[in-house]
Structure formats: C-alpha cells, structure tokens
Amino acid sequence: MSAQIAKLRQRLKEINLDALIISYKPNVRYISDFTGSSSIVYISQKSAVLITDFRYVEQAKGQTRGMLTILDHKGKKYVELNRILAEEKIERLAIEAEHVSLAYYNEMKENLLCQLVESRQLVEELRRVKSEEEVEKIMKAAEVTDRAFDYFLQIVTPGLTEKNIANKLEYFIKEQGCLSSFDIIVASGSRGALPHGHASDKVIEKNEFITLDFGVVYEGYCSDMTRTICVGKANEEMKKIYNIVLEAQLRGIDAVKVDAACVDVDCACRDYIIEFGYGEFFGHGTGHGIGIEGHELPYLNRFSNEQLKENEIVTIEPGIYIPNVGGVRIEDDIIVKPGKGIVINQSSKEFISL
Numbered sequence: 460m461s462a463q464i465a466k467l468r469q470r471l472k473e474i475n476l477d478a479l480i481i482s483y484k485p486n487v488r489y490i491s492d493f494t495g496s497s498s499i500v501y502i503s504q505k506s507a508v509l510i511t512d513f514r515y516v517e518q519a520k521g522q523t524r525g526m527l528t529i530l531d532h533k534g535k536k537y538v539e540l541n542r543i544l545a546e547e548k549i550e551r552l553a554i555e556a557e558h559v560s561l562a563y564y565n566e567m568k569e570n571l572l573c574q575l576v577e578s579r580q581l582v583e584e585l586r587r588v589k590s591e592e593e594v595e596k597i598m599k600a601a602e603v604t605d606r607a608f609d610y611f612l613q614i615v616t617p618g619l620t621e622k623n624i625a626n627k628l629e630y631f632i633k634e635q636g637c638l639s640s641f642d643i644i645v646a647s648g649s650r651g652a653l654p655h656g657h658a659s660d661k662v663i664e665k666n667e668f669i670t671l672d673f674g675v676v677y678e679g680y681c682s683d684m685t686r687t688i689c690v691g692k693a694n695e696e697m698k699k700i701y702n703i704v705l706e707a708q709l710r711g712i713d714a715v716k717v718d719a720a721c722v723d724v725d726c727a728c729r730d731y732i733i734e735f736g737y738g739e740f741f742g743h744g745t746g747h748g749i750g751i752e753g754h755e756l757p758y759l760n761r762f763s764n765e766q767l768k769e770n771e772i773v774t775i776e777p778g779i780y781i782p783n784v785g786g787v788r789i790e791d792d793i794i795v796k797p798g799k800g801i802v803i804n805q806s807s808k809e810f811i812s813l
C-alpha cells in the first residue's frame with residue numbers, strides 16, 4: 460500500500476466515512492500515480508480500486524505499481540462500483556463535491572446502491588504536506604525554472620514581442636524535459652500593471668520593466684517563480700517600487716515557518732507595502748501552495764484562518780500594480796520548516812537592468 464492511500468484511509472476513519480470515489484485528475488494522480496484522463500479511484504478500508512477503460516488499462520497497471528486493483532469497465536463505471544459496494548457492504552460513499560458535474564452526480568445518485576455524501580478538500584488537505592520524494596520533484600522543477608530565467612536574461616531585448624519571449628522560453632523548458640505549468644506571463648511596460656498579463660503581441664520597448672511569471676512541471680510537480688527586470692534605464696518611481704516589493708517579499712519569506720498563521724505571513728508583506736502608501740495597488744493574496752497543481756492549499760491571504768505545517772511548499776509573491784504605469788512582482792517557492800523556511804529558487808532578486 461502506498462503512503463498516500465494509508466493517509467487517506469486514516470482520514471476516512473477519522474471522519475467516519477466508509478469509502479470515497481475520486482475522479483478529479485490531480486487527486487487521482489496523488490492517490491494512484493495514474494495520469495490518464497478518465498477514471499474513478501475507489502478507496503475503502505478493504506480495497507483500493509482504479510476503474511478505467513480499455514485505452515488506459517496497461518498504462519494504469521504500470522503507473523499504479525500493483526498498489527490498486529485495475530478494473531476495465533466495459534459498460535458504465537457505476538456497474539463495477541455497485542459490485543464492490545455490495546461486496547463490501549458500503550452504506551455511505553463520499554464523492555468529491557467540488558469536482559463533479561451536476562450530471563455526473565445525478566447519474567451516480569440514481570444508479571449507485573448506497574447513500575452518496577459530499578466530501579470537500581479531503582484529498583487536497585492530504586496533498587498539503589509533501590513527502591521527501593515530492594519535495595525533490597519540486598526542487599528539480601525549480602532548478603529548471605532557474606535555468607530558464609538565465610536563458611530569459613540572455614534573450615530578452617527591445618524589439619521582441621512578449622509572445623516571442625514566451626515562445627522561446629516554452630521551447631527551452633520543453634528541451635529540459637519539462638512542461639510549462641501555466642501560460643507564461645510576460646507583462647512589459649504599462650502591461651506590468653496586469654497581475655496576470657499573459658504574453659501578448661506587444662513589442663518590448665527600451666527602458667521598460669518586464670514581469671516574467673512562469674512555472675514548470677517536472678514529473679507531475681510544479682514550480683512557480685516571478686521576476687521583474689528592466690531593459691535599459693529604470694525610472695526612479697519604478698525602482699523605488701521594486702525595492703519596496705523586494706523588502707516586502709523578504710519579510711514574507713522570513714514569516715514562513717511551522718505554525719505561522721497564514722494571515723500573519725500575508726500581513727508581513729502587506730503591512731510593509733501599506734506603510735509606503737501602495738496598499739491599494741497590492742490587490743491579491745501573498746501566496747499559495749504548490750505541488751501537483753500550480754495553485755493548491757494552503758492559501759496565504761487576508762482571509763486565511765489556518766497555520767503552516769512542516770514540508771508544505773508555498774509561494775511568496777507580493778506585487779505593486781499601478782494602472783497605466785506598470786508593475787513589479789517577485790515570487791519564490793519556500794519549503795516550510797521550523798524556525799525558518801527554505802527558499803528553493805536560486806535566481807537573483809537584485810535589481811537587474813540590462
């Protein structure tokens with residue numbers, strides 16, 4: 460049995476659920492290592508079963524390494540499920556309320572021979588704390604991210620469009636055996652004021668700031684990093700903003716440790732930015748967990764009411780965005796440890812003007 464299945468069984472016991480069906484891909488991957496696009500994973504105290512179809516049976520056998528029983532459903536998936544539910548005398552079965560469509564839920568409700576109950580964030584909660592193996596994968600992803608940033612510094616120049624840069628980076632990342640974890644954000648000049656300014660056809664001009672936010676997936680695990688640089692000579696206001704964001708980010712990183720309240724980590728960044736009068740220009744949370752997904756639990760923002768746990772990996776990414784002027788964001792990934800977190804990214808945060 461895998462450690463993940465053991466953790467889930469323990470959790471099911473604690474909350475008094477007989478069994479759970481998982482169909483959300485990131486959760487399926489976490490519990491079973493299976494990466495195919497269509498499956499149901501059934502976990503009870505007695506069994507661990509992956510129901511998929513002909514296209515994926517061989518793949519599932521390889522990826523799950525004998526830790527789950529693989530079933531090939533010829534007809535509807537619920538027919539196989541009903542057989543197991545009857546065999547194990549399951550009365551209440553949990554379904555991932557946040558990830559199934561209404562149609563899917565209704566189909567299951569009408570056809571399953573037991574009571575269906577909603578579960579929320581069950582596997583997501585288990586995914587928060589990373590195993591050593593998961594930490595290593597995310598560190599590898601961060602290494603590739605650092606290399607890609609070095610490459611960005613070599614190629615970025617006025618005259619290229621944001622898309623030109625994103626495409627070259629994308630190619631570089633693929634050559635390293637990875638994938639981008641989301642559409643690369645390249646936001647130059649006044650577009651820097653868009654926190655999620657995906658690369659556009661805008662041409663990079665001399666003396667502009669460029670915010671680059673990207674991440675890579677290495678063996679299923681994501682990194683996430685942002686740097687803002689200047690091509691040419693920086694104006695004083697923007698340079699001042701850069702230094703405020705950098706100091707805020709360093710304060711945020713310092714606040715990351717075991718048992719820290721997520722809201723306090725957010726405040727560590729936010730209060731510093733507010734002090735300089737830029738509070739209204741920092742409209743998003745300070746960070747989030749990373750792992751199988753680019754954004755996952757825990758969330759570090761003004762509304763968080765939880766605490767950091769050892770071996771969670773979170774981003775710290777404050778920013779200041781001035782409409783029609785531009786913006787700065789700096790982001791690193793940090794492993795939560797007692798006393799002080801470990802920053803994974805090695806890329807320099809000193810102000811770079813090329």
Ligand SMILES: [Mn+2]
Pocket residue numbers: 683684774776790
């Ligand atoms: Mn991020």
